[in-house]
Amino acid sequence: MLTCKEASFLASKKLDGKLAWREHLGLYLHISLCSLCRRYLQDVKKLRSIMRAAGKYDQLLLPESVRLSAQSRERIQQALRNVLQKMEQ
Amino acid sequence: MTHKLSTPDQWLDLHGDILYRYAFARVRVPEIAEDLVQETLLGALKANAGYAGEASERTWLIGILKHKIIDHFRKASREKTQGFADQFSEDANNDYFDRQGGWQIDLSSWSKPDVSLEQEQFIDILQHCIDRLPTKMAQLFMLRELDGMASEDICKMMSISTLNNFWVILSRARLQLRHCLDLKWFN
Numbered sequence: 076m077l078t079c080k081e082a083s084f085l086a087s088k089k090l091d092g093k094l095a096w097r098e099h100l101g102l103y104l105h106i107s108l109c110s111l112c113r114r115y116l117q118d119v120k121k122l123r124s125i126m127r128a129a130g131k132y133d134q135l136l137l138p139e140s141v142r143l144s145a146q147s148r149e150r151i152q153q154a155l156r157n158v159l160q161k162m163e164q
Numbered sequence: 165m166t167h168k169l170s171t172p173d174q175w176l177d178l179h180g181d182i183l184y185r186y187a188f189a190r191v192r193v194p195e196i197a198e199d200l201v202q203e204t205l206l207g208a209l210k211a212n213a214g215y216a217g218e219a220s221e222r223t224w225l226i227g228i229l230k231h232k233i234i235d236h237f238r239k240a241s242r243e244k245t246q247g248f249a250d251q252f253s254e255d256a257n258n259d260y261f262d263r264q265g266g267w268q269i270d271l272s273s274w275s276k277p278d279v280s281l282e283q284e285q286f287i288d289i290l291q292h293c294i295d296r297l298p299t300k301m302a303q304l305f306m307l308r309e310l311d312g313m314a315s316e317d318i319c320k321m322m323s324i325s326t327l328n329n330f331w332v333i334l335s336r337a338r339l340q341l342r343h344c345l346d347l348k349w350f351n
Contacts, residue, residue, distance in 0.1 A: 083260075127312065136310075139181075150202070
């Protein structure tokens, strides 16, 4: 019988679709008996679906307050202008 | 259908913050994200002639940014990745498990109905929890989960020697994140 520590590793590995049949069997035997690890597997699956949804809608991923600082904005604008000027010459 | 391009000096105002957020979500370091925005816009300037106008301007810029992010990770991993995976050996999980390998934390279930990414408070907490992961671990987690990038590709890009190391790091990231969200949001 796997320990919960081992089962948690396999639960995570399962999300990457790489369980060997022996690992698969071990994990399912374990979670059929262990409600904590059953929960853990559910939770990491939920975490995955939250992240995937975030990846699809980038505007939802970070709060609007995360933005370029005035300083870096100025620096980037200047760099752009420099290149634009060179291109015009 | 072709879209009209705005002039390059408008790009920063129109797309700067979106590009910054896209980069920051993945690299997790403000200074690097800023540099990537700059490189993207300069790259776009040079490639401007090649823009076919099939995608929206923003999609086009994000496409360039994606390549810049990959280049960044490749370069950074050549410089200093050795030993990164070693920090996350089996023993590193001891704060979550007892000696017999049983759970040592309270695994209360995530009972709140549906979490929504439209809830600003949840996004803040999620970001807070991701920021508490070691930077490299967070980067790896985001590439895998956000973009669904293949494990093998991430290993190659970030010079992680074996897939097993990769799974160990990801497993650790999930343990930590789940626990942090549990404490800050679900309880």
